[in-house]
Structures are given as C-alpha cells and as structure tokens.
Amino acid sequence: MAEMLVIRHGQASFGQDDYDVLSDLGKRQSAAVGAVLRDLGWVPDRLVTGTLTRQKDTLSEMGFSDPPEEHAGFNEYDFHDLLHARYAGQVPDLVKGDRKAHFRALRDTIFEWQDEKFDGAAETWEQFAERIEAARSFATDTDARRVLVISSGGVIGQLVATALGAPRRQMMNLNLQIRNTSITRFVFSGDNFSLAEFNATPHFSHAEGAKLISYS
Structure with a gap:
C-alpha cells in the first residue's frame, strides 16, 4: 500500500x-x-x-x-465569502473581532452551507x-x-x-x-x-x- x-x-x-x-x-x-x-x-x-x-x-x-x-x-473553502453570503454582506463586528465568536460562526456557517440555507456563495457545498x-x-x-x-x-x-x-x-x-x-x-x-x-x-x-x- x-x-x-x-x-x-x-x-x-x-x-x-x-x-x-x-x-x-x-x-x-x-x-x-x-x-x-x-x-x-x-x-x-x-x-x-x-x-x-x-x-x-x-x-x-x-x-x-x-x-x-x-x-x-x-x-x-473561502470562509470570508461564506460569511458575506450568510449575513448578506452585513457580518457582525463581534464575528469579525472576537476569536470565540468567529469560530462559533465558522461552525454554524458551514452547517448552514451544507444545508443550502443561504445563497450567493461563490462555491456550493x-x-x-x-x-x-x-x-x-x-x-x-x-x-x-x-x-x-x-x-x-x-x-x-x-x-x-x-x-x-x-x-x-x-x-x-x-x-x-x-x-x-x-x-x-x-x-x-x-x-x-x-x-x-x-x-x-x-x-x-x-x-x-x-x-x-x-x-x-
């Protein structure tokens, strides 16, 4: 092998x-x-x-x-693009500036991406x-x-x-x-x-x- x-x-x-x-x-x-x-x-x-x-x-x-x-x-994957699509261009400041909030948003955004819960991302799951x-x-x-x-x-x-x-x-x-x-x-x-x-x-x-x- x-x-x-x-x-x-x-x-x-x-x-x-x-x-x-x-x-x-x-x-x-x-x-x-x-x-x-x-x-x-x-x-x-x-x-x-x-x-x-x-x-x-x-x-x-x-x-x-x-x-x-x-x-x-x-x-x-392009996480910045996925965040932009999920929040329709209005990414909360907390998500951008707080490390813990960022990674919670990362997990939740990927799950929503997998479930096709938002449109507009450059790449689908x-x-x-x-x-x-x-x-x-x-x-x-x-x-x-x-x-x-x-x-x-x-x-x-x-x-x-x-x-x-x-x-x-x-x-x-x-x-x-x-x-x-x-x-x-x-x-x-x-x-x-x-x-x-x-x-x-x-x-x-x-x-x-x-x-x-x-x-x-």
Missing part, C-alpha cells in the same frame, strides 16, 4: 489584512514537522499542494525545495466536496509510494469524513480539531483509500514543541 500524508499548513496570519501568509509561529511549526519527517526517514517521492501561498510556503519552510505539483482542490474528491484522485493516481500533500483544515476534515463514510456534519467537527502542521495519514491502492492516522503531532510531543501548538 502507498501512503499519502496530508499536512495542514502552518499558522497563518489570523486577523491581518492578508490571512494567506504564514505567521512567525507558522514558519517554526513548518520547520518542526519537516525535521520530524526527516528524523523518521520518511522521504516523499511526490509533492502536492493547493494553490494558496500559506500551503506552498509551509512546504518550503519544511525544507523541501523542489517545486510541488498544484491542485486547487486542496484549497480551503457540493462543489467543495467534488473538488476535494478530484484532488484526492489526482494525488493518488500515481506510481509514487509516498505522497506528501500540504492542504488546509476543512479539506482534511472532508477527506477523513469521506474515508470513514461519516455524516457530512463530521467534516466540521474534525476541522475544528486539526492542529497547524499536524499529520493525517492515508493508505491507498487502486480504488482503496483508507485513514491510517489523524491529526498526529510528533513534532510537538516535548516541552518545547508543545509551545508551538495552534489551531488557527
């Missing part, structure tokens, strides 16, 4: 004008997960990212200099799910035995939920648990695609590493 490791990008710049930039913490997280893969002797023979800057920069900070293949199906499946198929249609993918929390949550045959609500429950630069491992062969490990952080399993943990 071949392996596909999907790593969530390092912490991005939450609350800044451009979210799609790694924070200093995100860069340290990325270096740490790259180091632990090398320590484990896990050398990828295929590199894939989405098209987002924070995903590609995570791979670079991990110490992989070869240009990756890109597939937009590994990009995160079904389109999101379909492009992730297309990205998974792209990454696993290969002779490579070790595929390394850098993606985002919502995509990883959906990949895991689909592999487990879980209800669609589970995607968001998983999404909110996923740590920055955590490792989720799948095994695949032909049409078979199974979850082997979820949200692992061996690079944080010591006192100094624990200081690097973040969820957004």
